Amino acid sequence: MKNILVAVDRPKNADQLIAYAVKIAKLTDAKIWIIHVTADNPKDFLAREAGPQYVYNKRDEEHKKEAAFLEQLAQQTIEKYDVSAKGCLIKGPVIKSLTEIVKAHNIDLVVAGHKRKHLVYGLFTENKKRDLIDELKIPLLAVPLV
Template sequence: MKNILVAVDKPKNAELLTSHAVELAKLTGGKIWITQVAAANPTDLLSRESGPQYIYDKRTEDNKKASLFLKEFAEEVEEKHKVPTVGFLIEGSVIKSIKKIVEENNIDLVIAGHRKKNIIYGLFTENKKKDLIDELSIPLLAIPLG
């Protein structure tokens, strides 16, 4: 496990998910990649016309904050645990973005959080974890979240 990707959906879960990556990276001499996938603002004029500007401005501001958090958090992890760590935000669809990161950085393991949902919820929503497992050719470690 030389390259471990930690997929964070919310900053409050970053520490729990990353702690598992740190343990594995120390055992294997690996590197940790911490990322969050965010929705991208549309770049074409016609798409931007479909909604109020403040929505795009808010999303842009949220993405800047998340990007800064991930970078600073990765620096703290590296300093505290002496494990090479990179933090970054990527915009796009979750499955495609994670698959791209995995391929470009030779990731050996993806660590992601998992929330228990009821069966009815699962029938009417997409299952990103299952879709991710289907798309990746590497292990996915799902960590239970509260």
């Protein structure tokens, strides 16, 4: 196992997910990829939703802050745990984007958070984790988030 992807959705859960990845990375001398997938601004002017330009400018600023946060997490991981790490912000659909990065970087394991919802909620919503497992065809470690 040489590459572990940590899928970060919320900053407050990042440390917990990275801690699990570090345990595995230390055993296998693997590199950790800290990834967050976010929606991208449409490139085509006609594809944009109706609304003022400042909405898109604000989203671009948020993307810059998120990218800087991921790089900071990677640097902290290197310094604190002495494990190779890289932070990346990916723009696009979640499952497609993660599938592409898994192939591009030969990822061996995906570490993602899991919040427990009750059964009825799960019956009426998409199961992104199941879809992700089907697409990736590599192990997914679902970490229960507290």
